[in-house]
Amino acid sequence: MATDKHSGSISKKDKSGRRKSKTNRICKDVMINLLKKLFFLFRYYLDQFIDFLFSLYWDGKRHALPDLEKKHAILMESAVTLAEKIRKNELKSEDLVTACIERIKQVNPILNAVTDERYEEALKEARQVDKMIENGLSEEEFKKKPFLGVPFTAKESHAVKGMLHTLGVRARKSARADEDAECVRLVRAAGAIPVAVTNVPEINKWQETRNMVFGQTNNPYNTGHTTGGSSGGEAALAAAIASPISLCSDIGGSTRMPAFFCGLFGLNPTAGHTSLKGSGLRSGAEPTMASVGFVSKHCSDLAPLTAIVADQQAHLLQLDREVHLKDIQIYYMETIKDLRVSPICSDLRKAMNKVVSNLSAQATSTASAPKPYYHEGFDHCFSLWRHAMSREAESFAKLLTDNAGEAVGLLELGKKLIGQSDYTVAAILKLLDDQLMPPVPAAWADELTESLREDLIRVLCGGGVLLAPAAPAPAPPHAALLLRPYNFAIWGVFNVLKFPAVQVPLGLNSEGLPLGIQVVAAPRQEALCLAVAKHLEKQFGGFVPPCKVPQKDS
Structure with a gap:
């Protein structure tokens, strides 16, 4: 009987202890969440104040982009359309290349995007294309060269034979490429004509396109603001309506970040399906989370261009697979809770809400309506990316x-x-x-990365996509990102996962700066991302020029 009483006494104490422990945990969680909210609120207003201070300096140096002349209006067309017009002999390659060169010469003094050019050689090659077409080319020959006669530019970290290949580094300020990078070779083999190479940050590793060799590249929408990095030169030219095809790459947002800051579409395909040989001095044999991609004014360009650089692996990405929006399950997350990353601004939260509302209206049932998603891995975006970079x-x-x-x-x-x-x-x-800085704990990072990857694949494998914030805020003033160096991690975490992602423009904010979101899918599901991106392009207008353009009927 004493034992029973004693056992009952212990049981009551245990229950009391557990209740107290649970209460303490709840109180602790509440306090931590409150502190996080206060911290993010402080960060939000601090960012606003920093941008205000930097704007006081840069707004005085702002220059307007020249309007697009009627003779250059053809540059508003997609690369696919331009190639078709050249193929049908409705447009001369020489005229298109001339328009491209003239437009670059107009905007580059303002943007500082071009680091080297081959204008005369490009015009010579364009004349050869026109002569080939005049003499007659078979359908089979056109299929082998789907972008025949269309000019393109490439970020300078992609080697283009005979052109500067400095990677923005003073130690390489006179270095020239002996041969084309594999991605450049493939785009040339598709019939496109290289015109120029463009500016990058040192070794492609920063959120702003600036280096000690060529200086700073400016945003076409506000030259006092960043273009992003590392494909900032490409995005600046594309948004300024000067380059029909813009060849980029992405290891931590380097395609999608400039696409967002410059109001463009940008696709970073599933890692491991494009060759990095000759890009950033890589041999192409190294395992990497980086991919070759493109930015464009038109979503329709992304799939056929990516198929070119994916080459023998293009069929694995199923880029031309037809997908209906009604068959895609939409998930979304409105924010990122990584303490290193700035909070998402109200403009981008509103943009996300508009997209979710639009897609909700398209849903055929409550079950198919967009659903919220989050995983604790997104609380550590930068740490996961930093650890993944240690494996490069x-x-x-x-x-x-x-x-x-x-x-x-x-x-x-x-x-x-x-x-x-x-x-x-x-x-x-x-x-x-x-x-x-000490390395990120490897076992912890690997476990969390795998948990996030597996959970997202589980959620998306039935034909779903995740809508994610593009960035904490639209393009900030030059140099402001030095005070928020981890913000790129919103893009970088999807490199770590090796998931495909499309950057989608969503118009401009009240200050005339581009808004947008990311659309992410499971590996080799680019078609899902692109289907959603095409829908949003129709619904929200897609690319908005940073200058006046001639009306089609004028």
């Missing part, structure tokens, strides 16, 4: 010296303070992060 073969510190040594962050910081460093502040910050 390239060494940022060595590449900065053109593999002639290794840059040291602390030394370069000291040299920068007295104006003697060969590197930008952004490059030095990355050196310091790589060399001084």
